[in-house]
Amino acid sequence: MKRIYLDHGASMPVEERVLEAMNQFIVKDYGNPSSLHTEGRAVKKLVGEARESVAKLIGVEDPQNIIFTSSATEANNIAIRGVANRNKGKGNHVITSAIEHMSVVNPVKDLSKNGFDVTFVPVSPEGLVDPEKVNEAITDKTILISIMNANGEIGTIEPIREIGGIARDAGIYFHSDCVAAEGRKPIDVEKDNLDLATLSSNDLYGPRGVGALYIRKGVKIQPIMYGGGQERGLRSGTENVYGLVGMGKAAEIAMQEMKSESVRLTKLRDKLIDGVLGNIEEAYLTGHRTLRLPHHASFRFSYIEGESIILNLDMEGISASTGSACSSKTLEPSHVLIALGLKHEEAHGSLVLTLGHANNDEDVDYALDVIPRTVERLREMSPLYKK
Amino acid sequence: MKRIYLDHGASMPVEERVLEAMNQFIVKDYGNPSSLHTEGRAVKKLVGEARESVAKLIGVEDPQNIIFTSSATEANNIAIRGVANRNKGKGNHVITSAIEHMSVVNPVKDLSKNGFDVTFVPVSPEGLVDPEKVNEAITDKTILISIMNANGEIGTIEPIREIGGIARDAGIYFHSDCVAAEGRKPIDVEKDNLDLATLSSNDLYGPRGVGALYIRKGVKIQPIMYGGGQERGLRSGTENVYGLVGMGKAAEIAMQEMKSESVRLTKLRDKLIDGVLGNIEEAYLTGHRTLRLPHHASFRFSYIEGESIILNLDMEGISASTGSACSSKTLEPSHVLIALGLKHEEAHGSLVLTLGHANNDEDVDYALDVIPRTVERLREMSPLYKK
Numbered sequence: 001m002k003r004i005y006l007d008h009g010a011s012m013p014v015e016e017r018v019l020e021a022m023n024q025f026i027v028k029d030y031g032n033p034s035s036l037h038t039e040g041r042a043v044k045k046l047v048g049e050a051r052e053s054v055a056k057l058i059g060v061e062d063p064q065n066i067i068f069t070s071s072a073t074e075a076n077n078i079a080i081r082g083v084a085n086r087n088k089g090k091g092n093h094v095i096t097s098a099i100e101h102m103s104v105v106n107p108v109k110d111l112s113k114n115g116f117d118v119t120f121v122p123v124s125p126e127g128l129v130d131p132e133k134v135n136e137a138i139t140d141k142t143i144l145i146s147i148m149n150a151n152g153e154i155g156t157i158e159p160i161r162e163i164g165g166i167a168r169d170a171g172i173y174f175h176s177d178c179v180a181a182e183g184r185k186p187i188d189v190e191k192d193n194l195d196l197a198t199l200s201s202n203d204l205y206g207p208r209g210v211g212a213l214y215i216r217k218g219v220k221i222q223p224i225m226y227g228g229g230q231e232r233g234l235r236s237g238t239e240n241v242y243g244l245v246g247m248g249k250a251a252e253i254a255m256q257e258m259k260s261e262s263v264r265l266t267k268l269r270d271k272l273i274d275g276v277l278g279n280i281e282e283a284y285l286t287g288h289r290t291l292r293l294p295h296h297a298s299f300r301f302s303y304i305e306g307e308s309i310i311l312n313l314d315m316e317g318i319s320a321s322t323g324s325a326c327s328s329k330t331l332e333p334s335h336v337l338i339a340l341g342l343k344h345e346e347a348h349g350s351l352v353l354t355l356g357h358a359n360n361d362e363d364v365d366y367a368l369d370v371i372p373r374t375v376e377r378l379r380e381m382s383p384l385y386k387k
Numbered sequence: 388m389k390r391i392y393l394d395h396g397a398s399m400p401v402e403e404r405v406l407e408a409m410n411q412f413i414v415k416d417y418g419n420p421s422s423l424h425t426e427g428r429a430v431k432k433l434v435g436e437a438r439e440s441v442a443k444l445i446g447v448e449d450p451q452n453i454i455f456t457s458s459a460t461e462a463n464n465i466a467i468r469g470v471a472n473r474n475k476g477k478g479n480h481v482i483t484s485a486i487e488h489m490s491v492v493n494p495v496k497d498l499s500k501n502g503f504d505v506t507f508v509p510v511s512p513e514g515l516v517d518p519e520k521v522n523e524a525i526t527d528k529t530i531l532i533s534i535m536n537a538n539g540e541i542g543t544i545e546p547i548r549e550i551g552g553i554a555r556d557a558g559i560y561f562h563s564d565c566v567a568a569e570g571r572k573p574i575d576v577e578k579d580n581l582d583l584a585t586l587s588s589n590d591l592y593g594p595r596g597v598g599a600l601y602i603r604k605g606v607k608i609q610p611i612m613y614g615g616g617q618e619r620g621l622r623s624g625t626e627n628v629y630g631l632v633g634m635g636k637a638a639e640i641a642m643q644e645m646k647s648e649s650v651r652l653t654k655l656r657d658k659l660i661d662g663v664l665g666n667i668e669e670a671y672l673t674g675h676r677t678l679r680l681p682h683h684a685s686f687r688f689s690y691i692e693g694e695s696i697i698l699n700l701d702m703e704g705i706s707a708s709t710g711s712a713c714s715s716k717t718l719e720p721s722h723v724l725i726a727l728g729l730k731h732e733e734a735h736g737s738l739v740l741t742l743g744h745a746n747n748d749e750d751v752d753y754a755l756d757v758i759p760r761t762v763e764r765l766r767e768m769s770p771l772y773k774k
Contacts, residue, residue, distance in 0.1 A: 011419035032398035036697045037706040070457030071624035073614035106613030209596045209627025226493030227460035237460035240596030310423045319424040
């Protein structure tokens, strides 16, 4: 059976061209960038080039303001705990939204156990953060605002430029988790008023195990890990050169192809959304209809469980997700869907379809054939459902 | 010019067989191990297999007691800060040695800024930690002892089994940074009385960006990073499956080949040591002559600077190191060499040669031709040197 992968929000394949770039180096360039000899200097150059490509993708002029990490989770941890702990002399209040990724939620919760006050700004039923509510939450103790660029579970794009402007006017650092947005919409740290931005390699079709953090020059921050002092002392550990080369290449490709690919994916997305909503009763879109990532279609269906949908779609060759892969280990409903105002039972009937390079019109046709009858079959077995 | 790489302590090439194993998966197996669908389950299996291979290498019966990290630096940070902070109700004293890697030294220094007392046990002129001195340092506040298995800068193998026994008798957790030792000498967490052990993938000829931490069942520990709760909640972040597969394969190969490779390297090492000491005046071995890693030859030469030696050897096609690559950014003399009782000017004349798979008898012959004349030439330029 042909398999159709519609779970690019959970993980993405590595682009062939990225893998080629990586394989050029892994065998012959094995030096440590901190070493003084020829092999060391060669890979130091590779790291510099990768840093430049990543910088360019988000409009960062000086590549030195990008540090490489092992993941977006680590970048979010450094941004939030590194800034909060370094600036606690100035204040102990942090503002974030109610729909952040767990790698923002949990560091912020850790801060709240350690003397910080945290405001979780609520969102609209479409998942939008209201900049005015962020503004109202600011106190004279606020040192950091962290609001995601776009949400990976419901696809909603946040008004980060406005929020960044508010933070800048108030003299407060603004961080944004850009993982769901990167490579899918333009990001510009200047126009978007970003002081810190988290990126992941895999979400650009690069290898896993690599992430990056943009830190505007002058931002006061401290490391969360201690060692050899790599990455300007902010992220110790021998550089994962092979992975960084992959992320650099992936960023370069994203720069070139994002525009056309977004147009292509938006068409597929809209067909998928219209097809599902048009052919299934009591099916609802989660997230915003138009302020939405181009690859992202997410729904909820009454009377059935997301997990059953996933397993049944899997048997028909379709890979999809119910909420974030990172929280699939718990049986709790998604905190994102609850923040939209959904009841627990509503939040449990969620289906997230995320498109990528390999998907085409046929895939969407097939999904639109399979999903309605899967939902129908599951509903027929559900004691809650009355035709 | 042929290049001879004698800096395996700084970084190692990825084994062809490891790369093959990795490349089998990177293109087709791109699922997220937390996902419920076929692609997710496939990679979950791969992660489990890699965990088993790493567990076997160090005699761990239940692979669940291995967690994957992004580096040995991260594993050392989790072991030290994760145990210390979780157990501070019990005591605030940590014992370590004076010659640990910076990824142990700096986390421990961070603890000392945050209410902990730290004892740095001194070493003998050969770099040996005396178990009796560890024993004497124990107080009723001691909660953790961290002593490396072997030192990467001077090659000395520490009596960790005895130190582990002392820790066990006293009911204190024992952690050992096994990065320099792994794949070069047998490690057995039971016989060696280890409660926590740090491993790195690259030191086994695996890819960079992956490490592992053994945590004995029942050890009380907390994470240093917060997010999706992967790796039993101790190391959040999407699993770097491709890298883990590489580390697993590298561990498997190390298990099979360590014994014969150690015998082979020991011969090359001894030839290198005898040749250098026999042909250069005022050349001294650093570290222990026999309690020494099989791939490791390290020296100091009077009247000249290690950095000049490295750059001159590099011009002759030999890659070597002066001290740890991780501390090459500072002009400070190595804390390891200072701990041996050397004066600053003595510590500055250090040369570390670390052998690997690709090195053979010819390489050693070439090195023994080049090194004496390089040292001689540099000494002739030195104002301190009088023939």
